[in-house]
Amino acid sequence: MCRLFGYVTDSPCAVADLLGEEGLRAFTSLTSVHADGWGMAWHTPEGTRTTSSPHSAQVDETYRRLVDTPLSDAGFVHLRWATGGLDVRPENTHPFLTDGAAFAHNGHISPIAELEALLTPESRQRLRGDTDSERYFHFVHQTVEKYGDEAEGVSRALATLVRKFPRCSLNALMLTPTHMFAIHINSRADSPLRALRELFDDEGDIPPRHTTEYFAMDYRRTDQGLEIVSSGLDQPGWTPVPADTAVMVDLATREVTRLDPIAQLGADAMRAHD
Numbered sequence: 097m098c099r100l101f102g103y104v105t106d107s108p109c110a111v112a113d114l115l116g117e118e119g120l121r122a123f124t125s126l127t128s129v130h131a132d133g134w135g136m137a138w139h140t141p142e143g144t145r146t147t148s149s150p151h152s153a154q155v156d157e158t159y160r161r162l163v164d165t166p167l168s169d170a171g172f173v174h175l176r177w178a179t180g181g182l183d184v185r186p187e188n189t190h191p192f193l194t195d196g197a198a199f200a201h202n203g204h205i206s207p208i209a210e211l212e213a214l215l216t217p218e219s220r221q222r223l224r225g226d227t228d229s230e231r232y233f234h235f236v237h238q239t240v241e242k243y244g245d246e247a248e249g250v251s252r253a254l255a256t257l258v259r260k261f262p263r264c265s266l267n268a269l270m271l272t273p274t275h276m277f278a279i280h281i282n283s284r285a286d287s288p289l290r291a292l293r294e295l296f297d298d299e300g301d302i303p304p305r306h307t308t309e310y311f312a313m314d315y316r317r318t319d320q321g322l323e324i325v326s327s328g329l330d331q332p333g334w335t336p337v338p339a340d341t342a343v344m345v346d347l348a349t350r351e352v353t354r355l356d357p358i359a360q361l362g363a364d365a366m367r368a369h370d
Contacts, residue, residue, distance in 0.1 A: 097179060097288060097310075098190065098202045099126045099328055102172035102269045104276050104345045105321035111136075111163040111173055114323060119331060120163060123173075126303055126328045127154040129295060130175035133189040134159055137198035137271045138171030139347060144196045144271055148174075148189040169321075170276055170347045172269045174200035179228070180291070187225035192233045194222060197272045199236070201229035202326055203265025203282060203311065210260065211235070232257070236270065247344055247355060250277055254342060254357035265311045269324070276345040278324045280337045281357065282311035304330035313337040321350055 101123060103114055112120045127134075134156065135148030145167075153159040153175055163173065174190040182188055190200040205211050205228040212220070212231050219234040235257070240249030250270075257266055258281060265282035287310035296302050305312060305327040312327040314334035322345060325334065342355040 097130075097177045097204060097265075098200070099123070099130050099175040099177075099326040100172060100200060100202055100267070100269050100313075101323070101325045102271075102276060102278060103321060103323045104170045104347060104350055106169065106350070107320070108166040108169050109320060110166045111171075113166070114318075114320070119329060122329050122331065123175075123325070124153055124159075124163075126175055127152045128301075129292065129303060129306065130177040132178040132184045133176040135174045135176075135190045135200065136162055136167075136171060137191045137193070137200070138168035139271060139273070140168060144193065144198050144273060146191050146193045146198050148186065148191065150184050150186055150189050170271060170345075172198075172200060172271060172276075174269075179204045182227055185225070188227045188230075190229060191271075192230050194234070194237055197233075197237060197240075197270060199229075199233035199268060199270045201232055202267040203285060204228060205232055205257070205261050205264040205266070214256070214260075232266070232268070233270075246272060246275055246277075247353065250279075250342065250344070251355045251357050251360045254279065254281060254355075255360040258340075258357060258361055267311055267313060267326070274347055276347065277342065277355075278313070278315075278337070278345070279342040280311075280313045281340050281342065283339045285311055287311070303328045322352065 131152040133150040134153035137146045191198040236253040239253035243249045263284045265285040268279040270277040315324045344353045
């Protein structure tokens with residue numbers, strides 16, 4: 097369970113410039129909960145680049161250097177809070193990268209064994225860690241490969257996961273060579289209240305909206321482009337992302353296309369009935 101910040105802009109930007117110093121400080125302070133590693137992905141003409149570390153972003157000099165650097169016109173940052181029982185190690189640190197697609201997840205899908213059972217033998221061979229998030233990514237990736245189309249593959253993969261794991265959060269960002277996908281599907285997932293309360297002596301110290309809207313995502317359009325962020329900043333100017341939606345942003349044109357995996361779920365059910 098984690099925090100995410102993603103952007104698609106008209107020119108290379110630094111995360112620090114997009115969020116502003118106050119916003120970056122607020123985002124980085126979320127390591128009071130999400131201290132089990134960090135990672136970044138960004139688009140380049142040569143392909144998608146990623147970096148990650150199992151150390152807290154708050155104390156990692158590389159994190160500060162990279163968020164201050166205008167790396168790209170599209171990318172994302174991930175702060176990890178390891179799901180109970182999953183190790184804090186490089187292989188479990190987001191983002192995951194395959195065939196030019198980078199992926200970071202905010203949520204938990206269980207049982208993990210049932211999720212892994214959806215993978216083809218080829219996808220299983222690509223696994224490096226033991227997280228549900230990596231398995232989620234490879235299921236999406238193999239579905240895109242199956243249909244030969246990113247929008248259809250992502251929609252069909254999400255529809256399957258909603259049907260099989262209705263109480264899990266599928267919140268995620270995925271960056272491919274041509275698109276950014278922002279997924280906000282979690283309406284039946286519960287905030288991790290017990291785990292949050294175990295981290296703090298005073299519930300008032302828990303970051304904003306974590307106890308009530310842990311899986312919320314917000315977005316804003318600026319003169320530079322589009323940004324999306326997990327809950328926790330508690331700043332004006334952001335608009336809530338509608339529940340159970342996903343969008344695809346074209347990196348070249350910044351055109352936003354809404355995907356409807358819930359409608360896809362219904363179409364798949366009718367097809368199976370026929």
